[in-house]
Amino acid sequence: MNTPADLGHFLRTRRAALRPEDVGLVAYGRTRRVPGLRREELAQLAGVSVAYYTRLEQGQSHNASDEVLDALARALRLTRDEHAHLRNLARPARAGRLPAVRPATAAPGVRQLVAALAVPAVIVDHRFDVLGWNPLGHALLAGHLDAGSPERPGERPNLQRLFFLDPHARELYPRWEAEARRAASSLRLAAGEHPDDRRLAELVGELTMKSPEFAALWSRHPVRGCASGSKCFHHPVVGAMELSFEMLRLPDTGGQGVLAFSAEAGSADEAALRLLATAAATDGDRAGRASDAIAIGGKY
Template sequence: MNTDTPPAELGDFLRTRRARLRPEDVGLVSYGTRRRVPGLRREELAQLAGVSVAYYTRLEQGQSPGASDGVLDAIARALRLSPDEHAHLRNLARPARAGRRPAPRTETARPSTRLLVEAMAAVPALVLTARFDVLAWNPLGHALLAGHLAADSPQRPADRPNTQRLLFLDPHTRELYPNWEDEAPRAVSALRVAAGEYPDDRRLAELIGELTMKSPEFAALWSRHPVRKCAFGVKSFHHPLVGPMELTFEMTRLPDSSGQCLMMYGAEPGSSSEAALRLLAAGVASASPSSASPSSATAGTSAAAATPSP
Protein backbone atom coordinates (compact mmCIF):
# COMPACT_ATOMS: atom_id res chain seq x y z
CA MET A 1 0.00 0.00 0.00
CA ASN A 2 1.20 3.52 -0.79
CA THR A 3 1.75 5.07 2.61
CA ASP A 4 3.12 8.45 1.50
CA THR A 5 1.47 11.30 3.38
CA PRO A 6 0.33 14.45 1.54
CA PRO A 7 3.28 16.47 2.99
CA ALA A 8 5.74 13.82 1.76
CA GLU A 9 4.06 13.81 -1.64
CA LEU A 10 4.32 17.59 -1.81
CA GLY A 11 8.01 17.54 -0.92
CA ASP A 12 8.74 14.84 -3.50
CA PHE A 13 6.85 16.73 -6.17
CA LEU A 14 8.61 20.05 -5.53
CA ARG A 15 12.03 18.42 -5.37
CA THR A 16 11.55 16.63 -8.69
CA ARG A 17 10.46 19.90 -10.31
CA ARG A 18 13.42 21.81 -8.87
CA ALA A 19 15.76 19.09 -10.10
CA ARG A 20 14.68 19.42 -13.72
CA LEU A 21 15.61 23.14 -13.93
CA ARG A 22 19.11 24.59 -14.13
CA PRO A 23 19.92 28.12 -12.95
CA GLU A 24 20.66 29.22 -16.49
CA ASP A 25 17.25 27.92 -17.60
CA VAL A 26 15.57 30.58 -15.48
CA GLY A 27 18.00 33.43 -15.93
CA LEU A 28 20.12 32.93 -12.81
CA VAL A 29 23.90 33.09 -12.76
CA SER A 30 25.49 29.84 -11.57
CA TYR A 31 28.86 30.35 -9.90
CA GLY A 32 31.13 27.34 -9.96
CA THR A 33 30.44 23.86 -11.22
CA ARG A 34 30.07 21.85 -8.01
CA ARG A 35 26.48 21.68 -6.78
CA ARG A 36 25.28 19.33 -4.06
CA VAL A 37 21.85 18.88 -5.65
CA PRO A 38 20.74 18.74 -9.28
CA GLY A 39 18.71 21.63 -10.56
CA LEU A 40 17.66 24.67 -8.57
CA ARG A 41 18.48 25.09 -4.90
CA ARG A 42 15.72 26.02 -2.47
CA GLU A 43 17.07 29.54 -2.08
CA GLU A 44 17.15 30.02 -5.86
CA LEU A 45 13.55 28.94 -6.24
CA ALA A 46 12.49 31.11 -3.30
CA GLN A 47 14.19 34.08 -4.97
CA LEU A 48 12.37 33.44 -8.24
CA ALA A 49 9.00 33.02 -6.50
CA GLY A 50 9.48 36.08 -4.29
CA VAL A 51 9.14 34.25 -0.96
CA SER A 52 11.58 33.74 1.88
CA VAL A 53 13.80 30.67 1.94
CA ALA A 54 12.42 29.75 5.35
CA TYR A 55 8.82 29.91 4.11
CA TYR A 56 9.56 27.85 0.99
CA THR A 57 11.42 25.28 3.09
CA ARG A 58 8.42 24.91 5.40
CA LEU A 59 6.15 24.53 2.36
CA GLU A 60 8.33 21.83 0.84
CA GLN A 61 8.30 20.03 4.19
CA GLY A 62 4.51 20.17 4.33
CA GLN A 63 4.44 22.61 7.24
CA SER A 64 2.51 25.43 5.54
CA PRO A 65 -0.96 24.03 4.76
CA GLY A 66 -2.42 27.52 4.45
CA ALA A 67 -0.36 28.62 1.44
CA SER A 68 -2.23 31.27 -0.53
CA ASP A 69 -3.16 31.05 -4.19
CA GLY A 70 -0.70 33.86 -4.89
CA VAL A 71 2.23 32.01 -3.34
CA LEU A 72 1.39 28.73 -5.08
CA ASP A 73 0.93 30.53 -8.40
CA ALA A 74 4.31 32.22 -8.00
CA ILE A 75 6.00 28.90 -7.26
CA ALA A 76 4.25 27.29 -10.22
CA ARG A 77 5.52 30.05 -12.51
CA ALA A 78 9.05 29.77 -11.13
CA LEU A 79 9.05 26.00 -11.68
CA ARG A 80 7.43 26.38 -15.11
CA LEU A 81 4.69 23.94 -14.21
CA SER A 82 2.12 22.83 -16.75
CA PRO A 83 -1.57 23.52 -15.99
CA ASP A 84 -1.98 19.92 -14.79
CA GLU A 85 1.09 20.19 -12.57
CA HIS A 86 -0.13 23.54 -11.21
CA ALA A 87 -3.48 21.99 -10.21
CA HIS A 88 -1.63 19.04 -8.67
CA LEU A 89 0.52 21.43 -6.61
CA ARG A 90 -2.62 23.05 -5.19
CA ASN A 91 -4.11 19.67 -4.31
CA LEU A 92 -0.96 18.58 -2.48
CA ALA A 93 -0.33 21.89 -0.75
CA ARG A 94 -3.81 22.19 0.74
CA PRO A 95 -5.15 18.70 1.50
CA ALA A 96 -7.63 19.99 4.08
CA ARG A 97 -8.92 22.86 1.95
CA ALA A 98 -12.72 23.13 1.76
CA GLY A 99 -14.07 21.83 -1.51
CA ARG A 100 -11.50 19.06 -1.80
CA ARG A 101 -13.09 16.05 -3.47
CA PRO A 102 -13.92 13.20 -1.09
CA ALA A 103 -12.89 9.67 -1.90
CA PRO A 104 -15.27 8.30 -4.55
CA ARG A 105 -17.83 5.87 -3.18
CA THR A 106 -19.93 5.02 -6.21
CA GLU A 107 -18.83 1.61 -7.47
CA THR A 108 -21.43 1.07 -10.18
CA ALA A 109 -22.23 2.89 -13.40
CA ARG A 110 -25.63 4.55 -13.62
CA PRO A 111 -28.17 2.62 -15.75
CA SER A 112 -28.43 5.58 -18.12
CA THR A 113 -24.65 5.58 -18.57
CA ARG A 114 -24.67 1.86 -19.28
CA LEU A 115 -27.36 2.36 -21.91
CA LEU A 116 -25.31 5.11 -23.54
CA VAL A 117 -22.23 2.91 -23.71
CA GLU A 118 -24.21 -0.02 -25.10
CA ALA A 119 -25.73 2.24 -27.79
CA MET A 120 -22.26 3.05 -29.17
CA ALA A 121 -22.13 -0.14 -31.22
CA ALA A 122 -19.44 1.14 -33.63
CA VAL A 123 -17.32 2.85 -30.97
CA PRO A 124 -15.23 1.05 -28.32
CA ALA A 125 -16.41 2.60 -25.05
CA LEU A 126 -16.09 1.94 -21.33
CA VAL A 127 -16.88 3.55 -18.00
CA LEU A 128 -13.98 3.99 -15.56
CA THR A 129 -13.78 4.99 -11.92
CA ALA A 130 -11.34 7.66 -10.74
CA ARG A 131 -8.88 4.84 -9.97
CA PHE A 132 -9.39 3.31 -13.47
CA ASP A 133 -11.52 0.32 -12.48
CA VAL A 134 -13.76 -0.74 -15.37
CA LEU A 135 -17.41 -0.44 -14.35
CA ALA A 136 -18.87 -1.17 -17.79
CA TRP A 137 -17.82 -1.64 -21.40
CA ASN A 138 -19.66 -2.31 -24.62
CA PRO A 139 -18.88 -5.44 -26.65
CA LEU A 140 -16.48 -3.57 -28.96
CA GLY A 141 -14.67 -1.97 -26.04
CA HIS A 142 -14.29 -5.38 -24.43
CA ALA A 143 -13.10 -6.91 -27.70
CA LEU A 144 -10.53 -4.17 -28.22
CA LEU A 145 -9.07 -4.03 -24.74
CA ALA A 146 -9.68 -7.27 -22.87
CA GLY A 147 -11.07 -10.10 -24.94
CA HIS A 148 -9.17 -12.58 -22.78
CA LEU A 149 -11.22 -11.54 -19.75
CA ALA A 150 -14.85 -12.45 -19.08
CA ALA A 151 -17.22 -9.89 -20.56
CA ASP A 152 -19.14 -9.61 -17.29
CA SER A 153 -16.05 -9.08 -15.10
CA PRO A 154 -16.77 -5.33 -14.60
CA GLN A 155 -19.95 -6.34 -12.78
CA ARG A 156 -18.00 -8.36 -10.19
CA PRO A 157 -16.06 -6.16 -7.73
CA ALA A 158 -13.83 -9.07 -6.69
CA ASP A 159 -12.23 -9.41 -10.14
CA ARG A 160 -13.16 -6.11 -11.77
CA PRO A 161 -10.52 -5.13 -14.36
CA ASN A 162 -8.35 -2.10 -13.74
CA THR A 163 -6.71 -0.66 -16.85
CA GLN A 164 -3.54 0.47 -15.06
CA ARG A 165 -3.07 -2.86 -13.27
CA LEU A 166 -3.54 -4.67 -16.58
CA LEU A 167 -1.01 -2.44 -18.31
CA PHE A 168 1.76 -3.21 -15.82
CA LEU A 169 0.94 -6.71 -14.59
CA ASP A 170 -0.94 -8.50 -17.39
CA PRO A 171 1.25 -9.97 -20.19
CA HIS A 172 -1.62 -10.00 -22.72
CA THR A 173 -2.18 -6.29 -22.22
CA ARG A 174 1.50 -5.55 -22.59
CA GLU A 175 1.49 -7.27 -25.97
CA LEU A 176 -1.48 -5.17 -27.04
CA TYR A 177 0.61 -1.97 -26.90
CA PRO A 178 3.57 -2.00 -29.33
CA ASN A 179 4.70 1.32 -27.85
CA TRP A 180 4.36 0.18 -24.25
CA GLU A 181 7.23 2.44 -23.17
CA ASP A 182 5.12 5.45 -24.22
CA GLU A 183 1.89 4.15 -22.75
CA ALA A 184 3.31 3.38 -19.30
CA PRO A 185 4.35 6.97 -18.39
CA ARG A 186 0.95 8.20 -19.52
CA ALA A 187 -0.75 5.73 -17.18
CA VAL A 188 1.45 6.70 -14.22
CA SER A 189 0.83 10.40 -14.90
CA ALA A 190 -2.92 9.84 -14.81
CA LEU A 191 -2.64 7.92 -11.53
CA ARG A 192 -0.62 10.78 -10.02
CA VAL A 193 -3.43 13.20 -10.90
CA ALA A 194 -5.99 10.87 -9.33
CA ALA A 195 -3.88 10.47 -6.17
CA GLY A 196 -3.73 14.25 -5.79
CA GLU A 197 -7.48 14.65 -6.25
CA TYR A 198 -8.46 11.74 -4.01
CA PRO A 199 -5.82 11.42 -1.26
CA ASP A 200 -8.27 9.60 1.03
CA ASP A 201 -9.19 6.86 -1.45
CA ARG A 202 -7.90 3.73 0.29
CA ARG A 203 -8.36 1.48 -2.73
CA LEU A 204 -6.43 3.88 -4.95
CA ALA A 205 -3.59 3.90 -2.40
CA GLU A 206 -3.65 0.09 -2.31
CA LEU A 207 -3.50 -0.07 -6.11
CA ILE A 208 -0.49 2.24 -6.19
CA GLY A 209 1.19 0.20 -3.46
CA GLU A 210 0.54 -3.05 -5.31
CA LEU A 211 1.95 -1.71 -8.57
CA THR A 212 4.98 -0.26 -6.79
CA MET A 213 5.80 -3.62 -5.21
CA LYS A 214 5.06 -5.85 -8.21
CA SER A 215 6.35 -3.72 -11.09
CA PRO A 216 9.86 -2.21 -10.96
CA GLU A 217 8.97 -0.24 -14.09
CA PHE A 218 6.00 1.33 -12.36
CA ALA A 219 8.06 2.08 -9.26
CA ALA A 220 10.74 3.83 -11.33
CA LEU A 221 8.18 5.95 -13.18
CA TRP A 222 6.25 6.76 -9.99
CA SER A 223 9.39 8.09 -8.32
CA ARG A 224 9.71 10.73 -11.04
CA HIS A 225 6.32 12.15 -10.03
CA PRO A 226 4.91 12.64 -13.56
CA VAL A 227 1.63 14.58 -13.68
CA ARG A 228 -0.62 14.80 -16.74
CA LYS A 229 -4.36 14.22 -17.13
CA CYS A 230 -4.08 12.41 -20.48
CA ALA A 231 -7.73 13.03 -21.36
CA PHE A 232 -7.23 12.68 -25.11
CA GLY A 233 -4.65 11.61 -27.65
CA VAL A 234 -3.64 8.68 -29.84
CA LYS A 235 -2.86 5.11 -28.83
CA SER A 236 -1.15 2.42 -30.90
CA PHE A 237 -2.48 -1.12 -30.69
CA HIS A 238 -1.43 -4.44 -32.13
CA HIS A 239 -4.56 -6.49 -31.75
CA PRO A 240 -4.13 -10.28 -32.04
CA LEU A 241 -7.23 -10.59 -34.25
CA VAL A 242 -7.09 -7.59 -36.58
CA GLY A 243 -3.51 -6.36 -36.39
CA PRO A 244 -2.11 -2.84 -35.93
CA MET A 245 -4.32 0.18 -35.27
CA GLU A 246 -3.81 3.85 -34.43
CA LEU A 247 -6.86 5.00 -32.49
CA THR A 248 -7.71 8.37 -31.03
CA PHE A 249 -9.19 8.42 -27.54
CA GLU A 250 -11.25 10.84 -25.48
CA MET A 251 -11.85 10.56 -21.74
CA THR A 252 -14.75 12.65 -20.46
CA ARG A 253 -15.58 13.00 -16.77
CA LEU A 254 -19.26 12.41 -16.06
CA PRO A 255 -21.19 15.43 -14.73
CA ASP A 256 -21.65 14.21 -11.16
CA SER A 257 -19.54 13.77 -8.05
CA SER A 258 -18.65 10.11 -8.65
CA GLY A 259 -15.33 10.81 -10.40
CA GLN A 260 -16.31 8.37 -13.14
CA CYS A 261 -15.20 8.88 -16.75
CA LEU A 262 -16.42 7.78 -20.15
CA MET A 263 -13.59 6.51 -22.38
CA MET A 264 -14.13 6.28 -26.14
CA TYR A 265 -11.92 5.26 -29.07
CA GLY A 266 -12.12 6.13 -32.76
CA ALA A 267 -10.18 5.82 -36.00
CA GLU A 268 -9.33 8.25 -38.80
CA PRO A 269 -11.96 7.89 -41.58
CA GLY A 270 -10.65 5.95 -44.56
CA SER A 271 -7.57 4.69 -42.70
CA SER A 272 -6.35 1.13 -42.31
CA SER A 273 -7.10 1.51 -38.61
CA GLU A 274 -10.74 2.23 -39.39
CA ALA A 275 -10.84 -0.90 -41.56
CA ALA A 276 -9.34 -2.97 -38.74
CA LEU A 277 -11.79 -1.55 -36.22
CA ARG A 278 -14.71 -2.34 -38.54
CA LEU A 279 -13.40 -5.88 -38.91
CA LEU A 280 -13.30 -6.25 -35.14
CA ALA A 281 -16.83 -4.81 -34.89
CA ALA A 282 -18.03 -7.28 -37.51
CA GLY A 283 -16.72 -10.14 -35.42
CA VAL A 284 -18.61 -8.77 -32.42
CA ALA A 285 -21.80 -8.29 -34.43
CA SER A 286 -21.66 -11.83 -35.83
CA ALA A 287 -21.88 -13.28 -32.34
CA SER A 288 -25.18 -14.61 -31.14
CA PRO A 289 -27.20 -11.85 -29.41
CA SER A 290 -28.08 -14.33 -26.69
CA SER A 291 -24.48 -15.29 -26.04
CA ALA A 292 -23.65 -15.05 -22.37
CA SER A 293 -19.96 -14.55 -23.04
CA PRO A 294 -19.17 -11.77 -25.55
CA SER A 295 -15.48 -12.40 -24.86
CA SER A 296 -15.62 -15.71 -26.74
CA ALA A 297 -17.88 -14.28 -29.42
CA THR A 298 -15.44 -11.44 -30.01
CA ALA A 299 -12.78 -13.70 -31.40
CA GLY A 300 -15.12 -16.14 -33.08
CA THR A 301 -12.70 -18.89 -32.10
CA SER A 302 -10.90 -20.17 -29.05
CA ALA A 303 -8.27 -17.53 -29.76
CA ALA A 304 -10.38 -15.14 -27.72
CA ALA A 305 -8.93 -16.78 -24.64
CA ALA A 306 -5.54 -15.37 -25.61
CA THR A 307 -6.58 -11.82 -26.56
CA PRO A 308 -4.95 -8.75 -24.90
CA SER A 309 -6.35 -5.79 -22.98
CA PRO A 310 -5.96 -2.03 -22.37
Protein backbone atom coordinates in the same frame (compact mmCIF):
# COMPACT_ATOMS: atom_id res chain seq x y z
CA MET B 1 -3.52 9.96 1.03
CA ASN B 2 -1.59 13.17 0.39
CA THR B 3 1.01 14.01 3.02
CA PRO B 4 3.50 16.85 3.57
CA ALA B 5 6.17 14.42 2.39
CA ASP B 6 4.37 14.11 -0.97
CA LEU B 7 4.42 17.88 -1.34
CA GLY B 8 8.13 18.04 -0.59
CA HIS B 9 8.92 15.23 -3.02
CA PHE B 10 6.93 16.90 -5.77
CA LEU B 11 8.69 20.24 -5.25
CA ARG B 12 12.13 18.60 -5.24
CA THR B 13 11.49 16.68 -8.47
CA ARG B 14 10.34 19.82 -10.25
CA ARG B 15 13.17 21.94 -8.83
CA ALA B 16 15.70 19.34 -9.97
CA ALA B 17 14.28 19.42 -13.51
CA LEU B 18 15.09 23.12 -14.04
CA ARG B 19 18.50 24.61 -14.78
CA PRO B 20 19.35 28.20 -13.82
CA GLU B 21 19.57 29.22 -17.47
CA ASP B 22 16.05 27.84 -18.03
CA VAL B 23 14.64 30.53 -15.76
CA GLY B 24 16.96 33.41 -16.58
CA LEU B 25 19.48 32.97 -13.78
CA VAL B 26 23.24 33.09 -14.21
CA ALA B 27 24.85 29.65 -13.98
CA TYR B 28 28.38 30.01 -12.67
CA GLY B 29 31.12 27.63 -13.71
CA ARG B 30 31.68 25.89 -10.40
CA THR B 31 30.29 22.41 -9.92
CA ARG B 32 26.80 22.36 -8.45
CA ARG B 33 26.17 19.86 -5.68
CA VAL B 34 22.50 19.37 -6.56
CA PRO B 35 20.79 18.94 -9.92
CA GLY B 36 18.61 21.77 -11.08
CA LEU B 37 17.79 24.86 -9.06
CA ARG B 38 18.94 25.42 -5.51
CA ARG B 39 16.35 26.19 -2.85
CA GLU B 40 17.53 29.76 -2.55
CA GLU B 41 17.25 30.23 -6.32
CA LEU B 42 13.67 28.97 -6.41
CA ALA B 43 12.75 31.05 -3.37
CA GLN B 44 14.14 34.12 -5.11
CA LEU B 45 12.13 33.42 -8.25
CA ALA B 46 8.92 32.85 -6.27
CA GLY B 47 9.42 35.87 -4.04
CA VAL B 48 9.43 33.98 -0.73
CA SER B 49 12.08 33.61 1.93
CA VAL B 50 14.51 30.72 1.75
CA ALA B 51 13.56 29.70 5.30
CA TYR B 52 9.86 29.57 4.43
CA TYR B 53 10.41 27.60 1.22
CA THR B 54 12.67 25.16 3.09
CA ARG B 55 9.95 24.53 5.68
CA LEU B 56 7.44 23.98 2.88
CA GLU B 57 9.68 21.48 1.10
CA GLN B 58 10.42 19.68 4.37
CA GLY B 59 6.73 19.32 5.19
CA GLN B 60 6.83 21.72 8.13
CA SER B 61 4.39 24.29 6.76
CA HIS B 62 0.75 23.34 6.22
CA ASN B 63 -0.90 26.64 5.41
CA ALA B 64 0.65 27.92 2.20
CA SER B 65 -1.55 30.56 0.62
CA ASP B 66 -2.85 30.38 -2.92
CA GLU B 67 -0.60 33.33 -3.77
CA VAL B 68 2.51 31.46 -2.64
CA LEU B 69 1.48 28.30 -4.48
CA ASP B 70 0.76 30.27 -7.64
CA ALA B 71 4.17 31.96 -7.40
CA LEU B 72 5.90 28.59 -6.99
CA ALA B 73 3.97 27.19 -9.95
CA ARG B 74 5.13 30.07 -12.13
CA ALA B 75 8.73 29.77 -10.95
CA LEU B 76 8.76 26.02 -11.58
CA ARG B 77 7.10 26.35 -14.99
CA LEU B 78 4.36 23.95 -13.94
CA THR B 79 1.69 22.83 -16.38
CA ARG B 80 -1.96 23.40 -15.54
CA ASP B 81 -2.31 19.82 -14.30
CA GLU B 82 0.84 20.11 -12.19
CA HIS B 83 -0.36 23.44 -10.77
CA ALA B 84 -3.66 21.85 -9.70
CA HIS B 85 -1.75 18.91 -8.24
CA LEU B 86 0.46 21.28 -6.23
CA ARG B 87 -2.63 22.83 -4.67
CA ASN B 88 -4.02 19.41 -3.80
CA LEU B 89 -0.77 18.37 -2.15
CA ALA B 90 -0.51 21.59 -0.17
CA ARG B 91 -3.80 20.81 1.57
CA PRO B 92 -3.35 17.27 2.89
CA ALA B 93 -6.28 15.56 4.51
CA ARG B 94 -6.28 15.00 8.24
CA ALA B 95 -4.68 11.79 9.39
CA GLY B 96 -7.03 9.01 10.33
CA ARG B 97 -8.75 5.95 9.02
CA LEU B 98 -9.80 6.18 5.43
CA PRO B 99 -13.55 5.73 5.03
CA ALA B 100 -15.02 2.61 3.49
CA VAL B 101 -16.00 3.04 -0.14
CA ARG B 102 -19.08 1.58 -1.74
CA PRO B 103 -18.67 0.05 -5.20
CA ALA B 104 -19.35 2.62 -7.89
CA THR B 105 -22.11 2.16 -10.42
CA ALA B 106 -22.72 3.81 -13.77
CA ALA B 107 -26.04 5.47 -14.44
CA PRO B 108 -28.44 3.47 -16.65
CA GLY B 109 -28.49 6.24 -19.24
CA VAL B 110 -24.68 6.16 -19.52
CA ARG B 111 -24.68 2.39 -19.90
CA GLN B 112 -27.35 2.66 -22.58
CA LEU B 113 -25.35 5.30 -24.42
CA VAL B 114 -22.14 3.24 -24.36
CA ALA B 115 -23.99 0.14 -25.57
CA ALA B 116 -25.33 2.12 -28.54
CA LEU B 117 -21.95 3.47 -29.65
CA ALA B 118 -20.40 1.98 -32.78
CA VAL B 119 -16.87 2.58 -31.47
CA PRO B 120 -14.98 0.95 -28.57
CA ALA B 121 -16.15 2.56 -25.32
CA VAL B 122 -15.49 1.88 -21.64
CA ILE B 123 -17.02 3.43 -18.52
CA VAL B 124 -14.44 3.97 -15.76
CA ASP B 125 -14.43 5.62 -12.35
CA HIS B 126 -11.66 7.83 -10.98
CA ARG B 127 -9.66 4.73 -9.96
CA PHE B 128 -9.86 3.41 -13.55
CA ASP B 129 -12.10 0.53 -12.44
CA VAL B 130 -14.20 -0.64 -15.40
CA LEU B 131 -17.89 -0.07 -14.61
CA GLY B 132 -19.05 -1.17 -18.03
CA TRP B 133 -18.04 -1.52 -21.67
CA ASN B 134 -19.61 -2.26 -24.99
CA PRO B 135 -18.58 -5.42 -26.89
CA LEU B 136 -16.08 -3.53 -29.02
CA GLY B 137 -14.50 -1.84 -26.01
CA HIS B 138 -14.14 -5.23 -24.33
CA ALA B 139 -12.69 -6.79 -27.48
CA LEU B 140 -10.16 -3.97 -27.91
CA LEU B 141 -8.79 -3.68 -24.38
CA ALA B 142 -9.41 -7.00 -22.64
CA GLY B 143 -10.88 -9.64 -24.90
CA HIS B 144 -9.13 -12.33 -22.82
CA LEU B 145 -11.27 -11.42 -19.80
CA ASP B 146 -14.88 -12.33 -19.09
CA ALA B 147 -17.08 -9.71 -20.75
CA GLY B 148 -19.40 -9.72 -17.74
CA SER B 149 -16.72 -9.02 -15.13
CA PRO B 150 -17.56 -5.29 -14.75
CA GLU B 151 -21.00 -6.32 -13.47
CA ARG B 152 -19.40 -8.04 -10.47
CA PRO B 153 -17.72 -5.44 -8.21
CA GLY B 154 -15.31 -7.94 -6.73
CA GLU B 155 -14.05 -8.97 -10.16
CA ARG B 156 -14.02 -5.65 -11.99
CA PRO B 157 -11.00 -5.08 -14.21
CA ASN B 158 -8.90 -2.02 -13.50
CA LEU B 159 -7.22 -0.43 -16.52
CA GLN B 160 -4.12 0.55 -14.54
CA ARG B 161 -3.73 -2.92 -13.03
CA LEU B 162 -4.23 -4.52 -16.42
CA PHE B 163 -1.66 -2.25 -18.01
CA PHE B 164 1.14 -2.78 -15.50
CA LEU B 165 0.49 -6.34 -14.31
CA ASP B 166 -1.23 -8.23 -17.13
CA PRO B 167 1.24 -9.72 -19.65
CA HIS B 168 -1.29 -9.16 -22.46
CA ALA B 169 -0.64 -5.41 -22.16
CA ARG B 170 2.97 -5.88 -23.27
CA GLU B 171 1.68 -7.35 -26.51
CA LEU B 172 -1.26 -4.99 -26.94
CA TYR B 173 0.75 -1.75 -26.60
CA PRO B 174 3.84 -1.75 -28.86
CA ARG B 175 4.89 1.62 -27.39
CA TRP B 176 4.58 0.32 -23.86
CA GLU B 177 7.09 2.68 -22.22
CA ALA B 178 5.37 5.81 -23.54
CA GLU B 179 1.97 4.48 -22.50
CA ALA B 180 3.36 3.60 -19.07
CA ARG B 181 4.42 7.20 -18.50
CA ARG B 182 0.96 8.39 -19.52
CA ALA B 183 -0.76 5.84 -17.27
CA ALA B 184 1.33 6.68 -14.20
CA SER B 185 0.81 10.41 -14.78
CA SER B 186 -2.96 9.99 -14.92
CA LEU B 187 -3.01 7.88 -11.78
CA ARG B 188 -0.85 10.39 -9.89
CA LEU B 189 -3.28 13.17 -10.81
CA ALA B 190 -6.23 11.06 -9.62
CA ALA B 191 -4.44 10.28 -6.34
CA GLY B 192 -3.96 13.99 -5.71
CA GLU B 193 -7.62 14.72 -6.41
CA HIS B 194 -8.89 11.90 -4.17
CA PRO B 195 -6.49 11.77 -1.19
CA ASP B 196 -8.97 9.96 1.09
CA ASP B 197 -9.74 7.08 -1.27
CA ARG B 198 -8.59 3.90 0.43
CA ARG B 199 -8.94 1.66 -2.59
CA LEU B 200 -7.01 4.08 -4.75
CA ALA B 201 -4.20 4.14 -2.19
CA GLU B 202 -4.24 0.33 -2.12
CA LEU B 203 -4.01 0.20 -5.91
CA VAL B 204 -0.96 2.47 -5.90
CA GLY B 205 0.62 0.30 -3.20
CA GLU B 206 -0.07 -2.89 -5.14
CA LEU B 207 1.40 -1.52 -8.36
CA THR B 208 4.44 -0.18 -6.54
CA MET B 209 5.12 -3.57 -4.98
CA LYS B 210 4.45 -5.71 -8.05
CA SER B 211 5.72 -3.57 -10.94
CA PRO B 212 9.29 -2.22 -10.84
CA GLU B 213 8.49 -0.09 -13.90
CA PHE B 214 5.56 1.53 -12.13
CA ALA B 215 7.60 2.08 -8.95
CA ALA B 216 10.34 3.83 -10.94
CA LEU B 217 7.83 6.06 -12.73
CA TRP B 218 5.93 6.85 -9.53
CA SER B 219 9.12 7.99 -7.81
CA ARG B 220 9.52 10.71 -10.46
CA HIS B 221 6.13 12.15 -9.47
CA PRO B 222 4.70 12.52 -13.00
CA VAL B 223 1.45 14.48 -13.23
CA ARG B 224 -0.61 14.81 -16.37
CA GLY B 225 -4.25 14.49 -17.28
CA CYS B 226 -4.78 12.57 -20.50
CA ALA B 227 -8.17 13.60 -21.83
CA SER B 228 -7.40 12.97 -25.49
CA GLY B 229 -4.70 11.73 -27.82
CA SER B 230 -3.84 8.63 -29.78
CA LYS B 231 -2.77 5.11 -28.88
CA CYS B 232 -1.02 2.46 -30.93
CA PHE B 233 -2.24 -1.12 -30.58
CA HIS B 234 -1.02 -4.47 -31.79
CA HIS B 235 -4.20 -6.45 -31.36
CA PRO B 236 -4.02 -10.26 -31.37
CA VAL B 237 -7.03 -10.51 -33.71
CA VAL B 238 -6.62 -7.65 -36.20
CA GLY B 239 -3.00 -6.56 -35.85
CA ALA B 240 -1.68 -2.99 -35.82
CA MET B 241 -3.98 -0.01 -35.29
CA GLU B 242 -3.57 3.61 -34.26
CA LEU B 243 -6.74 4.99 -32.68
CA SER B 244 -7.69 8.38 -31.34
CA PHE B 245 -9.16 8.46 -27.84
CA GLU B 246 -11.27 10.86 -25.81
CA MET B 247 -11.97 10.70 -22.11
CA LEU B 248 -15.42 12.25 -21.66
CA ARG B 249 -15.87 13.16 -17.99
CA LEU B 250 -19.38 12.74 -16.59
CA PRO B 251 -20.58 15.55 -14.32
CA ASP B 252 -21.79 14.85 -10.78
CA THR B 253 -20.40 11.29 -10.73
CA GLY B 254 -17.32 11.70 -8.54
CA GLY B 255 -14.91 11.33 -11.44
CA GLN B 256 -16.51 8.78 -13.74
CA GLY B 257 -15.88 9.03 -17.45
CA VAL B 258 -16.39 7.34 -20.79
CA LEU B 259 -13.21 6.39 -22.64
CA ALA B 260 -13.99 6.11 -26.36
CA PHE B 261 -11.77 5.21 -29.32
CA SER B 262 -12.15 6.01 -33.00
CA ALA B 263 -10.26 5.73 -36.29
CA GLU B 264 -9.83 8.12 -39.17
CA ALA B 265 -12.49 7.59 -41.81
CA GLY B 266 -11.30 5.55 -44.77
CA SER B 267 -8.06 4.53 -43.09
CA ALA B 268 -6.58 1.07 -42.61
CA ASP B 269 -7.16 1.60 -38.89
CA GLU B 270 -10.90 2.01 -39.51
CA ALA B 271 -10.90 -1.19 -41.56
CA ALA B 272 -9.16 -3.04 -38.73
CA LEU B 273 -11.69 -1.66 -36.25
CA ARG B 274 -14.57 -2.88 -38.42
CA LEU B 275 -12.95 -6.31 -38.58
CA LEU B 276 -12.65 -6.33 -34.79
CA ALA B 277 -16.31 -5.37 -34.50
CA THR B 278 -17.25 -8.33 -36.70
CA ALA B 279 -15.13 -10.68 -34.61
CA ALA B 280 -16.62 -9.33 -31.38
CA ALA B 281 -20.17 -9.76 -32.69
CA THR B 282 -19.41 -13.33 -33.75
CA ASP B 283 -17.97 -14.16 -30.33
CA GLY B 284 -21.01 -12.60 -28.68
CA ASP B 285 -23.40 -14.70 -30.76
CA ARG B 286 -21.50 -17.85 -29.86
CA ALA B 287 -21.57 -17.00 -26.16
CA GLY B 288 -25.28 -16.27 -26.36
CA ARG B 289 -26.07 -19.58 -28.06
CA ALA B 290 -23.95 -21.47 -25.54
CA SER B 291 -25.74 -19.77 -22.65
CA ASP B 292 -29.16 -20.60 -24.12
CA ALA B 293 -28.17 -24.22 -24.61
CA ILE B 294 -27.01 -24.56 -21.02
CA ALA B 295 -30.17 -22.86 -19.74
CA ILE B 296 -32.43 -25.48 -21.40
CA GLY B 297 -30.20 -28.36 -20.40
CA GLY B 298 -28.98 -28.92 -23.94
CA LYS B 299 -25.54 -29.46 -25.30
CA TYR B 300 -23.67 -26.82 -27.33
